[in-house]
Amino acid sequence: MTRLFLLALALGAVLPNAVAAQHKDNARCSQEPSSHWSFELGAGTDNRSKGASKSDGAPYVFGDIQWNGASGFYADVEFETIDSSGSHVETEAEAGWQFASAGLEFDSSVSRKWRLGADAGQDDDAWEFQFDVMRDFGAVDARLRLEHSPDGLGSTRATSWIETRLRWPIAERLRASVALGRREQDNAPDYNGWNAGVAYALTDETALDLRWHGTDAEAEGAQFEGALVASVQIAF
Numbered sequence: 001m002t003r004l005f006l007l008a009l010a011l012g013a014v015l016p017n018a019v020a021a022q023h024k025d026n027a028r029c030s031q032e033p034s035s036h037w038s039f040e041l042g043a044g045t046d047n048r049s050k051g052a053s054k055s056d057g058a059p060y061v062f063g064d065i066q067w068n069g070a071s072g073f074y075a076d077v078e079f080e081t082i083d084s085s086g087s088h089v090e091t092e093a094e095a096g097w098q099f100a101s102a103g104l105e106f107d108s109s110v111s112r113k114w115r116l117g118a119d120a121g122q123d124d125d126a127w128e129f130q131f132d133v134m135r136d137f138g139a140v141d142a143r144l145r146l147e148h149s150p151d152g153l154g155s156t157r158a159t160s161w162i163e164t165r166l167r168w169p170i171a172e173r174l175r176a177s178v179a180l181g182r183r184e185q186d187n188a189p190d191y192n193g194w195n196a197g198v199a200y201a202l203t204d205e206t207a208l209d210l211r212w213h214g215t216d217a218e219a220e221g222a223q224f225e226g227a228l229v230a231s232v233q234i235a236f
Contacts, residue, residue, distance in 0.1 A: 040064040044209075044231030047082055050161055050183050051193020051215040053223040054090070056083040072098040085154040086119030096130075107132040115153055126153045140168040145181075157186035173201040191217035191224065207233045 041063045047055035054060075066076035078092040096109025111128045118124035128149045135142055147161040163181030170176050178196040197211025214226035 036068050036070075038066045038068060038235065040066075040233060040235045042231060042233035044229055046213075046227055046229045047080060048195070048211075048213040048227070048229055050163075050181060051191070051195065051213050051224070052217075053227065054080075054082040054084055057222065057227065058083060074098070082115070085115060085122040085124070087115035087117050087122075087124065089116045090114070090153075091116065103135070105134045107134070113153060118154070122154050123151065123156075124153070126151055140166060142166055152185065152188070156188040159183065159185040159188070170198065175199050189217050189220045189224070191215045191220070197229075205234055205236050207235075209233070 041061075043059065043061045045059050046053055046057055047060035047062075060081040062078070062080040064076055064078045066074060068074050073096070075095045076093075078094070080090050081088055082090045084090075090113060092111050092113045094109050094111035096107060098105070098107045100106070107130075109130045111130070113126050113128060115122075115124045126149050128147060131146045133144045143163075143165045145161070145163045145165070147163075149159050151157055152159040161181055161183045163179055165177060165179035167175055167177040176196075176198050178194070180192070180194045182190075182192050184190045193213070193215045195211050195213045197209060199207055199209045201207050209231045210228070211231075212226065212228050215224045217224040218226070
């Protein structure tokens with residue numbers, strides 16, 4: 001697992017022309033935000049992360065409050081409903097910095113996660129470090145994401161994730177994307193995860209998403225089985 005994370009860091013250093021900048025995924029990334037604060041609320045038919053379900057295939061809701069600094073620094077607090085290790089709510093506090101250099105865009109952050117009401121003996125908190133490198137190629141944007149936690153949530157110990165993603169417009173307000181990643185974990189299955197789907201901007205504040213999520217670890221349990229997931233997000 002550690003070898004995967006070191007390899008990912010090396011790829012980020014030696015492939016600057018193969019990955020990088022895009023218009024970011026949320027309001028904190030605006031270079032001249034109309035407000036230093038942004039808010040998101042949403043719901044979906046399944047809470048999927050890295051291809052696997054965090055809600056045991058059940059619907060979920062989520063929310064996010066962010067402070068966005070003009071210098072690229074940001075902080076946010078988040079919640080999402082889950083069904084894991086006896087917990088039904090996961091919360092997160094995150095701080096990070098977005099910056100541009102050599103024609104690339106970068107996003108580096110650190111977060112602390114908590115699972116409320118987790119079963120005794122299950123780790124209910126964890127640190128996570130994330131680093132994104134992004135670049136536009138005409139209408140297509142590409143992202144390389146690296147994540148590492150030295151001691152994950154639940155019974156998982158150290159875990160790393162490396163993911164590549166491509167997005168492109170199909171029509172006005174309609175965009176497609178595909179992502180492929182590799183997760184390596186101590187005391188939990190190693191696997192490849194992916195998703196592909198479309199997002200539609202219903203209004204300037206509301207987006208709809210329909211996406212297939214899958215892994216190559218279906219034999220490990222229902223949470224790793226493929227599923228079609230629909231979600232809605234409102235940002236203001």
